[in-house]
Amino acid sequence: MSATTQRSNRTLVVATIMLATFMVAIEATIVATAMPRIVGQLGGFTYYSWVFSAFLLAQSTTTVIYGKLSDIFGRKPVLIGGILVFLVGSLFCGLAWSMASLIVFRLVQGLGAGAIQPVTMTIIGDLFKLEERGKVQGVMATVWATSAVVGPLAGGIIVDTISWAWIFWINLPIGVLSIIAFLIFLKEDVAHKNARIDYLGAILFSISIIALLTILTETSAPGWFLSSLVIVFVVTGILFVLQEKRTPEPIISIALWSRRLVATSNACMLLAGMALIGLSTILPLYVQGVLGRSSIVAGFTLTMLVVGWPLSVMLSSRFFRAFGIRNTLRVGSFMFPFGAFFLLFLTPESHPAVAGAGSFFMGFGMGLINLTSIALVQDSVEWSMRGSATASIIFARSLGNTLGATVLGAILNAGIDHYATGAAADRLHDVLNEPTGLSALASDPAVRGVFDAALHWSFWGVVVVAVLTFATTWLIPIGRGVKSEGAGGAASEAASR
Helix, strand or coil: CHHHHHHCCHHHHHHHHHHHHHHHHHHHHHHHHHHHHHHHHHCCHHHHHHHHHHHHHHHHHHHHHHHHHHHHHCHHHHHHHHHHHHHHHHHHHHCCCCHHHHHHHHHHHHHHHHHHHHHHHHHHHHHCCHHHHHHHHHHHHHHHHHHHHHHHHHHHHHHHHCCCCHHHHCHHHHHHHHHHHHHHHCCCCCCCCCCCCCHHHHHHHHHHHHHHHHHHHCCCCCHHHHHHHHHHHHHHHHHHHHHHHHCCCCCCCHHHHCCHHHHHHHHHHHHHHHHHHHHHHHHHHHHHHCCCCCHHHHHHHHHHHHHHHHHHHHHHHHHHHHHHHHHHHHHHCCHHHHHHHHHHCCCCCCCHHHHHHHHHHHHHHHHHHHHHHHHHHHHCCCHHHHHHHHHHHHHHHHHHHHHHHHHHHHHHHHHHHHHCCHHHHHHHHHHHCCCCHHHHHHCCHHHHHHHHHHHHHHHHHHHHHHHHHHHHHCCCCCCCCCCHHHHHHHHHHHHCC
């Protein structure tokens, strides 16, 4: 969209995007830090996990819908609308009087957050050529890295010195400033057209995906409840596909998602999301429960992930010019399973640096996979479909995170049941449910041995998914020998195959 590129102040738009992204990125870590205090005041510990699940369900479900709306009405109004909804949710979260009300307002927050990441990334695709995008995405990756470090610290300070409500209200000035900046600095001309919004498709899609994500996150629910959700998911899913095939303005274009470039990129990102969530959830358990290290050391091993990711993204433009898109993606993404193999060599006597090295290499590979997939998909479609295409990638990664957490968690439990007798398994579960359980576990050789063996089952699961991710990058159609200058054309040609 040349008019957007020519008339917008790109530097100030990127700065504003960083501000808006930081607001959402820090939300997860800052809320997690404050939740024990919130539960202590509001009560309702039974609903603890739903404070997070409600936000993620709403965010994941609406990502694709916002992507389509940005193609119809333009990026700016949809993004500003999403920020406003997010701020309304933030305001009322701070006013919550019970856990039930907090969950409802977190749902509203998630409805707004669903617009921010896909639309801001689409704006970057509008403003920058592919060879410029690596540097910009590297800067954006540092926002997520910074939030991972700042979030817990800020959450602790706010809860201890002011009130837990301010972990939500701190979004208000940031969000208002972002809206004003977008209104001033982002210029776009959207051709007015009589678009028919596919409301029925949006409703069916939302019901189907909420049912699927609830199945994946609430695996311990009664069988009748899960069976009902499966039926809802299948029925609404079939009705959604039929609706999208007949409506003139589908929320999800079946033709777009079935293109080889889009389909393989989405499959790659889904698998990468599964592996990455496995690393993020299982590695800290190993470092604390088996290696006997502190939570700070465990956090350091994951910090190496957010070091490797932005580093690879910032170097990507040089890689593209020197080796071409094809070689950069396929050779560079080898770092993803390479890092995962480090997990298999961890023993109770290992130094945490081994875990940190694996985390770094997985982050480095993920940075290249994520950036290249998004850039190629964005360049393979015209402006009027770029929002939908970008949202499909983000949705695939989000779904992979949810699926991976469920599958790898099930593998861990299966490993515990396999290596421990009934009493030992119960003892291990009891220890893990205690506040200081991980440190106590590390001092018990017998239980630690069971936990070590069970976690290696999950590590194997991460390795298998990481290898599948690497293999899938070879299915993404990229012209042989393509350099960054011609990537867009190559992507367009590949997408039509």
